[in-house]
Amino acid sequence: MKKKIAVYKITFFLLLIVALVTALYLGAYDFSQPMTEIISTYLHTGVHTPDSFVLIELRIPRILMAILTGAALAISGTSLQGLFKNPLASPDLIGITSGAVLFAALTIVFGSTVMHLLSPFFRYALLSIMAFLGALATMLFVYKMATSNGKTHILILLLSGVAITALTGAVTGFLTYISTEEELRNITFWSLGSLAGSNWWKVCLVFIVVAFGSIQLLRKGKILNALMLGEKEAAHLGFDIEKTKRQIIVISSLMVGSVVAFNGTIGFIGLVIPYILRFVFNSNYNILLPLSMLLGAVVLLVADTISRLVVIPAELPIGILTAIMGAPIFISILINYKRKL
């Protein structure tokens, strides 16, 4: 078993490397020089050529953002599924993504005066903090709605998500009416989801959040397994259930919030990745958590590369691609459910 896990880890890691290298070379812009040369010239001169600008300021940050985003969405989805003991509990379906989008949109429209005064780093930080607060508020709302006597009712959880998504849709629609043209472009970009706006500031911020969050979540494998026995049984194994719940709720809100703040709604990754892994490893969260990070990174990077390539020189919003993957899997989970009823 241990060997098998190691094999999967190495395979996914190699896949990630392959995807990364492919993504570097493919795109609307073709480089005239070898990549190492472009980078070394830039490092020596400090002046951008068109080649080095595309590579260093656009393509590399975007690739890194895809990796971080995929990893963050996948591990948050896996953790939430473990917490709620249901394969449908993913950040987008229970409305957390929508909550984050709502707060981010409000910040853009009503905070534009403040935002212009801030340096890029703080502007992005403010945006991700607001998105985090939106995600957290939604999370607490749906959790309280769906939980009674320590049991979470998945139907109410999902329907609360639907309600929140509807509310967000209405408010975002209203905001597009009152927004200026620049704000409008920003808001539309969110509802579709895109990694095109990535830059080094955003990558740094997301990296900090994802590094911190995943270190915490990767430790939760045993307790998420134990929760399958029931909360009392898990407590008899020495786990602090309430503390773990709080941690997972806050950390996954933080990760989803910061990712959404910069890339908009990229749906279904948190649903699809754990679903695929469960075929091989059942629900052993000790294995699912690390592997979901790796596979999430691979899948999102591949999806983003495809979205850059299919309609050159324009690009396809990545949300469309992940939805094409995600919707059939969502339906197949529902069919499984129906069989069990």
Added chain:
Amino acid sequence: MLQVHDLNFKARDRFLLKNIDLEIGQGELIAIVGPNGAGKSTLLSCIASEIKYNARNFTFKNKEIKNYTKTEIPLHRAKFSQHQSHEINLKNDEIVLMGRYPYFHNNPGTGDLEIVQSWMQKTETHHLTDRAYEQLSGGEKQRIHLARVFSQLENTIENKLLLLDEPLNNLDVAHQFKTLHLIKEFTQKQNTALVVLHDLNIASQFADRLILLNRGNIELFDKPEIVLTKERISRVYQYPCSITQHPVTQQSIILFG
């Protein structure tokens, strides 16, 4: 080993347990018996710290039970619950391995895996390793969880406490006796076990003492032959019974009706 004085448990203004006093020594196998709703499971839940109760004094190995930390107590005390989860999407040995979770961080040691294997053998579940948990019968699932609970207490600490809530439900006769022998083996190593049982004859055959509960009170806490009298059992269970002798072992056995 275990001292409880004046334990009360109230749910919605109704006492489910009243004035419970217990003194239990090391190496004892105690059976908790009584009719439905007498408070057997509630008493076990109190001792397992699963529900909030009031007690004047509750010490475990001369230390207030509340002073044990969350990570310390699993090494001293384990509980087998009456209702087990129906859906666990894990391999059966991974479920048993959960009993070892208090002992390792991310990866189990070889010792942990050996303990899992040995308890799966003792509970006769090792042949189920590759079957899906959901497809096991009720009794098989139960034995998987027994293996898990026993694995949890496999350590060098002395005088451990095992709590079992109706462990014999769903088990066939042979496995009922095999399970009781495992519990007996455990208590013979100076450990203590409290077991909720329904079958008075099995209880009297294996337990050192019986706690007979009736409407939240301890009717009597004593040796089986003292507790099990015709008059008392008929009154508590509100059903006629008679006591006769086992033709082989000469122990007294209860027949209802």
